Amino acid sequence: MARQKEFDRDEVLHKAMEVFWSRGFEAASMQDLVNHMGINRQSLYDTFGDKHTLYLQALDRYREVEGRKLFEVLERPGSVKKALRKLFAGVVETALGDPERRGCFMGNATSELAGRCKATAARTCSNIAATEEVFYRALLRGKKEGELKRVRHPRAVARFLYSGLQGLILMAKATQDRKTLEDVVKVMLSVVE
Amino acid sequence: MARQKEFDRDEVLHKAMEVFWSRGFEAASMQDLVNHMGINRQSLYDTFGDKHTLYLQALDRYREVEGRKLFEVLERPGSVKKALRKLFAGVVETALGDPERRGCFMGNATSELAGRCKATAARTCSNIAATEEVFYRALLRGKKEGELKRVRHPRAVARFLYSGLQGLILMAKATQDRKTLEDVVKVMLSVVE
């Protein structure tokens, strides 16, 4: 046997995710990645393959991390309405508090690459399905618990919430006006009021 | 006096817009632009300046063209609800019919550059304001004509519609499932029903 890796794969991948999240695929250079990841160039290639492969792995990692967060907020027992309000309020705060305006890595990937990269399209598409499912389950629970009587088509509303979430995040990249974003959230959540 | 230009400035700018719209700023090379615009490299630089300047001009042109389309649909006399339905149905059709999945150039610019380019941020931001205004005027008209009695906060709804529009278009880049997109539209428009 031989020497073992001196860095933690997940940690380094997380750093790579940050770079791609901030700059996107095209604008991130391998030199940027080497610098931020803190490992040797060769180790990078040995461990993660080429730039595109690394990007996909970073995207997968993002999905895991953010997917879990969403799950935790929406599956927690209690009012679904409150959970949704908390979720979207949190999105607004995060957006306003990020000087880099990174937005959502999954949304960024959709915008930049989904149209011309099958692998990215597959990931963003399945992420929609997964996120939609989390919304859907929460809506069903809300209905069962008698909280969301006005929601007639939970599947459609779940899809709507995904779209609304992405629209909100995108909008926050252009404007930092809190009132504007809060207006969007207010109207968006009115469909589950 | 001297020789006059042999190409139409607006026509070539339109071609440049198509390139940036399809590929984004980073992924579009000057060689791509030279090829598609059909003019000489030197003429390109003489007429439009460097790549970034050309990009901004292409973005401005897109805003002009698409802004006018939106205006025409929403300012036309008649039912505002119908106009909104037509607008969003059209967006879905366009999205499903575009094999390149270009989405909205303004949205793409927001996603790719607004976070790190002031000039792009300014344009996308003012585009939000302008589009919001068109929605707002249509909503006001709908209220005045007694069609949109349930709309209490037209300003907020206008902002919501912009966000919803962008969310829908982004989503269409990831999934080509018509039902999904139509679900989104259905719920989105329920706030003005």
Place this chain on the structure above:
DNA sequence: CCAATTCTTGACTGCTCGTTCCAGAAAGAG
């Protein structure tokens, strides 16, 4: 005609890109 201007063409700058190669240091196994 002439002079001025701008077109077109193609080669040509540096520079940065993603990726690979190589040589040596480091560390586990026998």
Place this chain on the structure above:
DNA sequence: CTCTTTCTGGAACGAGCAGTCAAGAATTGG
């Protein structure tokens, strides 16, 4: 210790990048 494997660092690769230059052709106005 020795062997083997992997990590590390830096140099190097060819390709493509944005942008420039120079020279000739073309077209205008006087």
